Amino acid sequence: MKRLLLAIALVAGLVTGCSARTELTVLGPWSGAEEQSFRAMFAGFEAQHDVTIDYIGTPAVNQVLQADVQKGQPPDVAVLSSPGELARYTADGLHKISGVSDAEYSQQWRTLLRLGTPDLYAVPVKADLKSIVWFNKKNPPDASARSWPGLLDYTVRVKPAWCLGMEAFSTSGWPGTDWIEDILLHQSGPDVYEAWANGALPWTADAVRAAWTTWGQLLATQGTPGMRSAALLTYFGDAGKQMFATPPGCHLEHQGSFATGSYPKGADYDFFPFPAIGHVPDAWEVSVNVAGLFTDNPLAREFMTYLAGAQAQAVWPARQDSSAFSVNQKVLAASVYKGSVSPRIAAVLASAPRLCLDASDVMPAAMADAFSRAVLEFLGDPGRLGDILSGLDQVRTGLADEARLSAPCG
Amino acid sequence: MTEKVSTTRRDLLRLRLGLLGLTVVVLAMSVWSFAATQSVLGTVRDRTAPAVLDVASAKAALMQAHLAAVNSFVDGGATLVGAGEEYTTDLAVAEQDLARAAGDNAGGSTGSGELQLIAGLLTTYSGWMSAADTHFREGTRDLYLTDLWYAARSLYGSQQTLAHLEGLASLQRKELDQQLSDGWLNRWTVLAWLVPSILLSLLLVYTQRYLWRRFGRRFNVGLIGATALLVLLIGATASGLVLADRAHAADAVLTSYVSNTDQRANAVSTTAQRGLILAVRQACSPTGCGATLPDTAPAAPQSTPAATTTAADATAGFADATDLSWLLVLIPVLALGVAGLALVGLQPRIDEYRYRS
Numbered sequence: 092m093k094r095l096l097l098a099i100a101l102v103a104g105l106v107t108g109c110s111a112r113t114e115l116t117v118l119g120p121w122s123g124a125e126e127q128s129f130r131a132m133f134a135g136f137e138a139q140h141d142v143t144i145d146y147i148g149t150p151a152v153n154q155v156l157q158a159d160v161q162k163g164q165p166p167d168v169a170v171l172s173s174p175g176e177l178a179r180y181t182a183d184g185l186h187k188i189s190g191v192s193d194a195e196y197s198q199q200w201r202t203l204l205r206l207g208t209p210d211l212y213a214v215p216v217k218a219d220l221k222s223i224v225w226f227n228k229k230n231p232p233d234a235s236a237r238s239w240p241g242l243l244d245y246t247v248r249v250k251p252a253w254c255l256g257m258e259a260f261s262t263s264g265w266p267g268t269d270w271i272e273d274i275l276l277h278q279s280g281p282d283v284y285e286a287w288a289n290g291a292l293p294w295t296a297d298a299v300r301a302a303w304t305t306w307g308q309l310l311a312t313q314g315t316p317g318m319r320s321a322a323l324l325t326y327f328g329d330a331g332k333q334m335f336a337t338p339p340g341c342h343l344e345h346q347g348s349f350a351t352g353s354y355p356k357g358a359d360y361d362f363f364p365f366p367a368i369g370h371v372p373d374a375w376e377v378s379v380n381v382a383g384l385f386t387d388n389p390l391a392r393e394f395m396t397y398l399a400g401a402q403a404q405a406v407w408p409a410r411q412d413s414s415a416f417s418v419n420q421k422v423l424a425a426s427v428y429k430g431s432v433s434p435r436i437a438a439v440l441a442s443a444p445r446l447c448l449d450a451s452d453v454m455p456a457a458m459a460d461a462f463s464r465a466v467l468e469f470l471g472d473p474g475r476l477g478d479i480l481s482g483l484d485q486v487r488t489g490l491a492d493e494a495r496l497s498a499p500c501g
Numbered sequence: 502m503t504e505k506v507s508t509t510r511r512d513l514l515r516l517r518l519g520l521l522g523l524t525v526v527v528l529a530m531s532v533w534s535f536a537a538t539q540s541v542l543g544t545v546r547d548r549t550a551p552a553v554l555d556v557a558s559a560k561a562a563l564m565q566a567h568l569a570a571v572n573s574f575v576d577g578g579a580t581l582v583g584a585g586e587e588y589t590t591d592l593a594v595a596e597q598d599l600a601r602a603a604g605d606n607a608g609g610s611t612g613s614g615e616l617q618l619i620a621g622l623l624t625t626y627s628g629w630m631s632a633a634d635t636h637f638r639e640g641t642r643d644l645y646l647t648d649l650w651y652a653a654r655s656l657y658g659s660q661q662t663l664a665h666l667e668g669l670a671s672l673q674r675k676e677l678d679q680q681l682s683d684g685w686l687n688r689w690t691v692l693a694w695l696v697p698s699i700l701l702s703l704l705l706v707y708t709q710r711y712l713w714r715r716f717g718r719r720f721n722v723g724l725i726g727a728t729a730l731l732v733l734l735i736g737a738t739a740s741g742l743v744l745a746d747r748a749h750a751a752d753a754v755l756t757s758y759v760s761n762t763d764q765r766a767n768a769v770s771t772t773a774q775r776g777l778i779l780a781v782r783q784a785c786s787p788t789g790c791g792a793t794l795p796d797t798a799p800a801a802p803q804s805t806p807a808a809t810t811t812a813a814d815a816t817a818g819f820a821d822a823t824d825l826s827w828l829l830v831l832i833p834v835l836a837l838g839v840a841g842l843a844l845v846g847l848q849p850r851i852d853e854y855r856y857r858s
Contacts, residue, residue, distance in 0.1 A: 123660075147614075149614060149617075149618065150618065150621075151617065151618065151621050154621075155617075256791065256792070256793070258650075258651060258654060258793065260625065260651075260654060260655055260658055260661060261622075261625040261628075261655060263651050315789065317785060317787065317789030317790075318789060319643070320643050320647070320784075320785045320789060320790070320791075321785070321789035321790060321791035321792075322791065323643065323644075323647045323791075324647060324650055324781065324785060324790055324791040324793060324794050325791030325792050325793045325794075326654070326658075326792075326793040329791075329792040329793045330791075330792060332792065333792055340792065464632075467644070467647065468644070471636075471641055471643050471644040471647070472641060472644075
């Protein structure tokens with residue numbers, strides 16, 4: 092009888108052990124190769140805690156999360172491409188977290204990860220540095236091009252100077268929004284940028300208008316016939332490849348650090364910082380994928396701590412041909428980044444004294460969409476700038492009550 | 502002191518137990534096999550095959566809508582009707598097909614995810630078409646052609662609508678193939694009910710011979726009746742194989758229809774892309790068309806062979822594959838008959854030995 096009881100207990104233990112393996116649900120924006128990279132980030136956590144992470148990747152992550160939260164069935168953790176979208180849930184749905192070490196993240200990032208509140212709400216998964224200009228090292232611009240007047244001069248002399256591509260499927264126009272954001276940040280400074288990004292400054296304000304007209308002047312300086320229609324028709328991922336054609340189709344590309352992922356294999360490239368246009372403090376525009384905690388599950392809380400740690404943060408940047416970056420300072424110190432370009436980008440991301448989130452990622456989705464469309468309208472007919480800015484400001488005032496991230500710079 | 506049991510009585514009891522036991526096994530396996538086959542074929546008829554048809558139809562309707570819109574803008578009809586009535590109708594048909602595919606979804610959670618994604622991408626597509634309409638009426642040629650190009654890119658671009666539609670079609674197709682070849686529709690699973698049935702027939706024959714040798718009675722009417730009913734039962738259960746063959750024939754019709762529909766949709770798609778690329782290139786060539794627009798438009802498509810099958814043929818074929826469901830009642834009745842007649846045949850002999858030791 093004892094043997095029988097022992098056998099039953101053993102079988103019961105096996106059955107319950109098999110069927111009760113803990114699960115965490117994680118929602119994120121990645122599929123395909125990016126999903127594999129993200130899964131590699133948390134594989135160690137699954138092994139350590141004997142847990143299965145049910146990852147659901149969808150490009151419509153914002154909509155899926157919103158529906159899940161409204162139904163009262165949020166995932167344990169959600170990773171969003173837009174910190175502004177995550178900030179919507181700080182009042183209801185998002186849980187405070189801990190475990191982001193002061194020794195591993197700069198003060199700037201710890202400020203940004205608070206999403207405009209006194210508490211920590213987000214963990215960075217990977218980040219991109221904007222405010223940079225790429226070039227082919229075989230056709231480098233002269234040193235003078237690293238100042239704004241020098242850049243304008245280079246644009247006049249070298250035809251065509253800029254690789255431009257505005258098409259991006261449903262979000263066509265966003266590469267132009269990066270131009271406006273960078274010009275505004277480097278022309279009027281982080282304080283004005285912050286006020287504009289969080290909706291306090293009208294689109295019709297002089298500083299914002301100046302950013303648009305400055306971009307328009309640069310494009311006019313480029314002067315290539317049909318440059319605007321070519322920019323409108325070109326997929327953003329195809330634009331920069333022309334730098335490496337023979338002869339080069341263009342010489343400079345204003346694009347984030349992820350751009351190298353679409354450059355031809357073996358291409359020899361480098362970058363320089365987007366130059367200051369006015370007398371303003373030095374600042375960099377960045378974008379970041381952030382994870383937020385949506386349940387009070389202790390294991391999910393541990394997962395957030397694990398995700399923020401150097402061990403997990405080093406995984407994605409260390410993968411072959413990766414153009415992903417971590418903002419964890421221990422990852423930077425661990426020499427994960429190879430070559431001459433990546434360590435410099437990683438150093439800026441992890442330690443720059445002033446960082447501002449991509450304004451489009453901070454604005455409500457409707458505002459960001461209107462911004463992208465406005466870029467297309469502006470390229471179609473720059474003479475309509477007044478109407479375009481008035482239209483954008485009408486959208487802004489209509490969204491005045493929308494929850495948004497109030498502190499996009501850190 | 503133990504009682505000595507007659508070996509004849511013991512043999513008869515064992516034969517009765519064997520016959521009844523095997524009949525129960527035959528009953529269980531036959532009913533299980535036939536019911537499971539019916540269930541799978543019912544799912545194929547009601548969900549999987551319609552889902553495959555829905556997705557093929559959605560793609561065809563979407564391509565027709567796109568061609569209609571491109572023609573409307575390129576030929577100038579858009580001045581009055583925008584993308585046009587045909588575009589609106591065909592796009593609505595595509596959306597209804599996808600809604601039905603969602604109801605029939607055989608692709609599990611992956612299929613649901615794909616359908617949600619495609620619905621979102623179609624919203625993007627129709628959004629660009631609306632923008633093209635607005636810009637066309639405003640007379641901003643560069644922008645309406647750009648909008649049309651963006652609409653086309655949201656269809657043809659990497660990981661965009663058509664890629665996901667094809668992924669979804671492949672998922673549904675895979676599920677259909679799996680349902681028609683795995684589980685109870687796998688030819689080898691016939692052994693699950695055929696082996697016990699053969700064992701039962703052998704036991705019936707053996708019992709008949711035993712009674713002949715032991716009691717000198719050449720024929721036992723009960724056992725002969727049981728054997729005859731068993732043959733009928735095997736025939737009834739084997740009709741599941743006939744149904745599976747009908748389903749495979751319907752699948753061949755479906756495959757031919759979907760392949761032809763796909764070819765025609767691709768031809769419509771090529772015509773639309775050709776018209777759009779020629780129009781955009783004509784507008785941008787003097788100045789600059791960028792790095793993404795193809796240098797040359799695709800050649801006009803060759804004519805597609807006429808369809809030899811229809812969706813209705815395939816649907817009727819799958820319905821035929823499930824029209825013998827009444828056999829599910831007959832099979833247990835036959836099995837009970839086998840058991841009853843076996844008892845009728847054996848019980849009098851057992852009773853003869855009731856008091857013998």
